Structures are given as C-alpha cells and as structure tokens.
Amino acid sequence: MSRPDTLIVVPARNEAQSIVPLIREIRQAAPTLPILVLDDGSTDDTGPLAQAAGASVLSFAYHLGLGGCVQAAYQYAFSEGFQYVIRLDGDGQHDPRDIPRMAFALQTSGCELVIASRYLNHSATRQITPRTVGTKVFQFILRILLDQEVTDPTSGYVGVNRRALELFSRSFPLEYPEIEALVVLQRRAFRFKEIPTTMRAREHGRSTLTPARVVFYMIHVLLGVFVNIVRIPSPMALFRRSKQ
C-alpha cells in the first residue's frame, strides 16, 4: 500500500481537552491521512494524549511560537516526501470535515496555498471586534500588495503544496506567519486561493488574542510585511544571480 501524499498538521499548546476529540474528527474526515501534532511547549498533557490517540507528535523543548513550530512541520513533511500539508488549529475551531475539500483544491487548482476562509460566501458573521478590525486593515493592505482580495488573511486553516513546502521549510516567519507568508508567496509569483469554511466556537480554553495583543500583532505583521517588500538582496545573492 502506498503512503498518503498529504500530511495533516495540528499546532497545539495546552489543548489537552480538545486534542483527542479533534484527532478523532480528523480520522473520521480523512481516515488514511497521517496526523502530526505540534506540541508547542505545552505544560499539560497535550503531547502524550495526542500520541495515545494515534497521532505523531513533534514536541518542542520550549514555546517556539506558531511560525517556528509550523516551519518544523514543513521541514519534516518536505524531508519525508509529502506533496501536501494541511494545517488546522488544535483548539477545535477549524472543522476537519473540510479537509477533503481542501485536499481536492490543493491537488486540482495548481495553487501553492489554499486558505479556508470564514468570510468567503459570508459564512461568518462580522461582529466588530479587535480581530475583525485588524482583518479589515490587512484585507485592505493585501489587496494593494497582492492585487487580489483575501477575505480571511489571518486564517490558520491552510494547505500548501510541495513547492510552497520547499520554500517555507527554508524560510518562514517565526511569529504570526499567515500574512507574511502570503507576501512571501507573492514575491515568488506563487498562487493561492480561498475556499469557504465555517469556524466553530472554541469549546475549551481561551484565545491568546487579547485586544492588546491584537494591536501588537498588527504592528508586528505590518512591519514584517514592510520588511518583506523592501528586502534588499545581499551583494552575494546579486552576484550569484548575475552568474546564473
């Protein structure tokens, strides 16, 4: 029997209450696909529980941050020869029943990145919260930079193909990676598309995004995007390019 070409990646930190039901749901939605849980320095039993539930676990020695642990998963997937990686959050807000649609979009669209959007087709109500305000700001900026609308730029429910895996396994934003990753892809002339999804309410734990963090997040991401736009290649890189 040949090995599946898609890996499901679940970043999780202190999600002991939600990780086992989530793994069960993923198994129901995509029974043949391997699951890799990224235990980002949890202080509870997230890692052992995920392992007992049948998932592989990447356990990090300390809290690496979302970008750092997702990049490790991309490095692992790339070295193991996977063609696609689908990532969904460990808090259970992303519906695993969308995995087959996501995999189909990755395989058939030719896009390097597929984003599950809660706002496409108006599937989520837009209450005015710090997060939705931030999303609006990023939508506006990304529309200018990418010349394409991204309805849910902060979505963590994404799939990537092998070309994006190769790029991201070498270089990936370490903090708040979603928006910077889009800009990085655009600079490489990679394509992306959105598919609609429905985000579920978090059943356990609390979101780490407080209003103060949303402001910090916005400043951090805007700076990251700006740096990516104006990044000047090193003289050595220019020399190598001229020799090619």
Next chain:
Amino acid sequence: MSPFLLAMNCLGLLLFVVVFIAIRSEHLRVEHSVMWLGGAILFMIFALPTRILATFTRVLGIGAPETALMFVLIGAIVLVCFHYGTIISKLRDDNTALAQRLAILELELRKGRRNPV
C-alpha cells in the same frame, strides 16, 4: 581638566578594566567585548584634555564640552545596544533551528523504536 571630565575619564578606564576582567574570567566572549572596549577607549580619548573634544564640541555646535561628552556616551550606548540586538536575534534564530531539529530527530527516533529495521 574639569572634575567632570576627570570623572568621565576614570569611568572610561573603569569600564575598560571591568570588561577586561570579564573576558579573563570568561564571563564575556572576546568577540562580544569589542564594542565595549572600543566604546571605553573612545570615551577615554574624548575625555582627555586634548583638542579632540573641543573640536568635536565646536563642529556639532554644542555649548559645553561636557554635553558633547554625554552625546558621545549616549551614541556609544546606542551602538552597543544595537550590536547586542543583532546578537540576540541571531541566537534566537539558532535556538529555534536547534529546537526544530531536536523535535524532528526525537520523532524519527520514536518512529525508529516502533519499527526497528
């Protein structure tokens, strides 16, 4: 020499000695001490009763040599802070890469134990 400049000269010398002792006792690596030593030497030169400080004060249009010396001190501290910022950023990147590698190797080891060749 004014008492202020004398005090600043002693401060520069003290900094030099402290950094040197820190290197000798391996509390500070040589490559990370260069900025401190350079700053201390620069500070001592400026605080000496030479024409350098007077010229520097006149060129910058600062009223008093003491103020110019504080300007040099602040500039040196900003440079050292920036230098350490770059070191910390590199260390963080290296540390992240190590933690990623460690996690992947651990997973491969667990898989290898489950399915020995």
